[in-house]
Amino acid sequence: DTAVSQTPKYLVTQMGNDKSIKCEQNLGHDTMYWYKQDSKKFLKIMFSYNNKELIINETVPNRFSPKSPDKAHLNLHINSLELGDSAVYFCASSQDPHRTGTQETQYFGPGTRLLVL
Amino acid sequence: AQSVAQPEDQVNVAEGNPLTVKCTYSVSGNPYLFWYVQYPNRGLQFLLKYITGDNLVKGSYGFEAEFNKSQTSFHLKKPSALVSDSALYFCAVRQLSGNTPLVFGKGTRLSVIA
Numbered sequence: 001d002t003a004v005s006q007t008p009k010y011l012v013t014q015m016g017n018d019k020s021i022k023c024e025q026n027l028g029h030d031t032m033y034w035y036k037q038d039s040k041k042f043l044k045i046m047f048s049y050n051n052k053e054l055i056i057n058e059t060v061p062n063r064f065s066p067k068s069p070d071k072a073h074l075n076l077h078i079n080s081l082e083l084g085d086s087a088v089y090f091c092a093s094s095q096d097p098h099r100t101g102t103q104e105t106q107y108f109g110p111g112t113r114l115l116v117l
Numbered sequence: 118a119q120s121v122a123q124p125e126d127q128v129n130v131a132e133g134n135p136l137t138v139k140c141t142y143s144v145s146g147n148p149y150l151f152w153y154v155q156y157p158n159r160g161l162q163f164l165l166k167y168i169t170g171d172n173l174v175k176g177s178y179g180f181e182a183e184f185n186k187s188q189t190s191f192h193l194k195k196p197s198a199l200v201s202d203s204a205l206y207f208c209a210v211r212q213l214s215g216n217t218p219l220v221f222g223k224g225t226r227l228s229v230i231a
Contacts, residue, residue, distance in 0.1 A: 045218045097211070108153075108162070111160050
C-alpha cells in the first residue's frame, strides 16, 4: 500500500534523449514536489505544485517540465538530457503547507535513479 | 533567505551510547523544523518536526530533538544508539510565513558500531 510511488526506479539513457518520470500519491494530499539529490547526497527542491498549480519553481533549466494532470499525480519530463542531469529524483507530497492547521509533513517516494551516458 | 547547517559530515557512535546529530538554522521569523532519515537506496522518511509548542519533540524510533531558539538549533538525539540507526540524517527548515520551500541541510551520516 505505497503512499508515494515513482516509476521507473532506474533510468539509464543517452545524452540528448527525452525522458519522463511519473509520480503518484494516494494520501489525498494537494501539494506535490520534485527534488534532485546529487552524487554528494545534497537535496534540493525543483518544483512544487498545489492543486495542479505551479507554486515553486527553483532555478531549474527549462528542459525540465513538470506536469500535473490531477492532484494525485506530478510527472517530470526532461528534454535533451545532459550528463549533469544524472542524479536521484525524489517526488514528495504533503497537505497544503500554507493552509493554517494542516500537517505539512512531506512524504517521499523511493526515488528514481537517473544515469545519463 | 533560509539555510540549514549540519556541521558534521559523519558521526560515529558505539551501540548503546547516546547519539547527537547537530543542526542549526537561519530563517526570517519563526521556523518549521524537520528531521528526516534516509537508508541506503531508499527515499527520505520523516522522523519528527517542530512547529510550535513544547521545545522537546519526540519522534519515531526513539529519536527526539530540542528546539533552541536562542541558539537557532534543532539537534537530533537518542539515548541509546542501535546499529540499525546507521543512515543519512537530514535536517530541514521552512520559514513560517511566505511561500517558501523546505530547505534541507547537506546531511550527516551516522554510523553506529557494534
